[in-house]
Amino acid sequence: MTEYGRGQGSEPWHPEDPLFGDGGWEGQQAQVGRQSAHGGQPQHHSPEPQYGDWDQGRQQGGYDQQQYQYYEGQGHQSHQGYDQEQYAASYPQQQYHQGGSQQQYHEGGWDATGTHGHVPYAADPGDPYGQQPVAYGGEQPDLYGTPDAYPPPEPPGQRRPEPEPEADPETGWDPGPDQGEHAFFAEEGQDDEGDGSPDRKRSRGTGGKGSKSKKGRNGIACLVVCLVFGGGLAGVGYFGYHFYKDRFGTAPDYAGSGNGEQVTVVIPKGAGGYVIGQKLKEAGVVESVDALVSALGANPDGKGVQDGVYTLQKHMSAASAVELMLSPKSRSNLIIREGVRNVDVYALIDKRLEVPQGTTAKVAKKDYRKLGLPNWALSRPGLKDPLEGFLYPSSYPVAKGQKPEAVLKSMVSRANETYASLGLVKKAKSVGLDNPWQLLTVASLVQAEGTSHDDFRKMAEVVYNRLVPGNPQTNGKLEFDSTYNYVKNQSKIDLSIAELRNYNNPYNTYFVRGLPPGPIDNPGEEALRGALDPTHDGWYYFISMDGKTSEFTKTLAEHQRLVDQWNASRNKG
Structure with missing residues (x-):
């Protein structure tokens, strides 16, 4: 009895059978066997052998105790207890050897080679085993030992297990956690919980220099990673804090009206709130540009801050700085009155710049052509001073440290603008x-x-x-x-x-x-x-x-x- 029990017929050998459904082997070979066993007349019933036929063969030949051998490569393997019914049903033309005599199994039973006549047949063109045509009853070549042979698959219960992969040779580098690497922050010598792997125990038990060097390298790598991540997080936090503070937080601002230390701030012509704030912050008057801009917007007269030189104090609140700039007390611009002659203007510039008297007059006499006079004002004969009439009366931000040339240029530029606008x-x-x-x-x-x-x-x-x-x-x-x-x-x-x-x-x-x-x-x-x-x-x-x-x-x-x-x-x- 097989493990499948009795029934309508044996179970086809699939899905493991690579040739399942191949009509060339089961169709042609089984058909020839049936014709030979029954006088050349084909049997009209299922190609699957019945259990009755198989039992009859067992009674006649007593082959249920025999060892059936098949060749594979250069050797052979003995299979006992194999399900001969399924094997015979799937491979009816497979040759078995019993006591040195060659028998062939047909659907009608076992007989000696050549007892059923000589019926020649041609090899199946689709035969995967590449068998040559032989006379029925003659010796059929055994191709299982050749390189081109395709051995039949072994029964599921008798197949040899896949060989275990050989262990990788020691290479000196750490291939991964299966070579004894502990958890990321595990201390040296600490066993991994719940891991009874012999490989892991053997790796930890070596205790050689290689193991210590690996742990040392791992420790250094962990330290470097921690430092990198820590520094990155610190940088992100720092810039994120300042970004949030700049965008959504209150602008930094000093308290009070200053610390008593006076400073001079020059506000250029046409300066807006942010430029004024930058100038005051650079001089240490206010703590932030945004605070000054907010104070200008909050003061009803904030737009009245003009260009010029202002005397302020350090560490002033933005509101107090704006209030003082709107007062005439803070302005220390150089004021040029209407009708003033150039000789008097030169003296005022020298005094404001704290340079020797006559310095600005010498610059004007020597470099007047480089100070921006229009073409219609050049090359006039008999002039006492070529710049007379072009130091336009106005308020100018003049402070110590500036050059006389810069001050004169600003005055000439103002004159040109006014004369052009008046036509x-x-x-x-x-x-x-x-x-x-x-x-x-x-x-x-x-x-x-x-x-x-x-x-x-x-x-x-x-x-x-x-x-x-x-x-x-x-x-x-x-x-x-x-x-x-x-x-x-x-x-x-x-x-x-x-x-x-x-x-x-x-x-x-x-x-x-x-x-x-x-x-x-x-x-x-x-x-x-x-x-x-x-x-x-x-x-x-x-x-x-x-x-x-x-x-x-x-x-x-x-x-x-x-x-x-x-x-x-x-x-x-």
């Missing part, structure tokens, strides 16, 4: 002048002789009327005391007519007709506008009775009457 080049001819240089000179005269902004337009008309060569009042001479005082570098009002008429100098308008060679001071915007838009009332003369306002007249007789009144008032005083 001196385009409008000069509209008032009867040849060029903007002459218009700037007229504005400087208006600035010097006028006493108030209300006088400038009338004063400009006086200049234009007197410049007419054939005018009946002055015959083309300006006769301004201011031009004589400019040449003398003075500001006197008591000048004798004899002195004025006899001093030969291009700037002395009592001696020469027409305009002086160039401006005699630095006019402001109102004087420039007055020169561009004079009145047309026929004014030729003017006099200031109180030093604050001017009286204008059209004839010399009217003018002389006012002069007499003024002299009488002086004699009484």
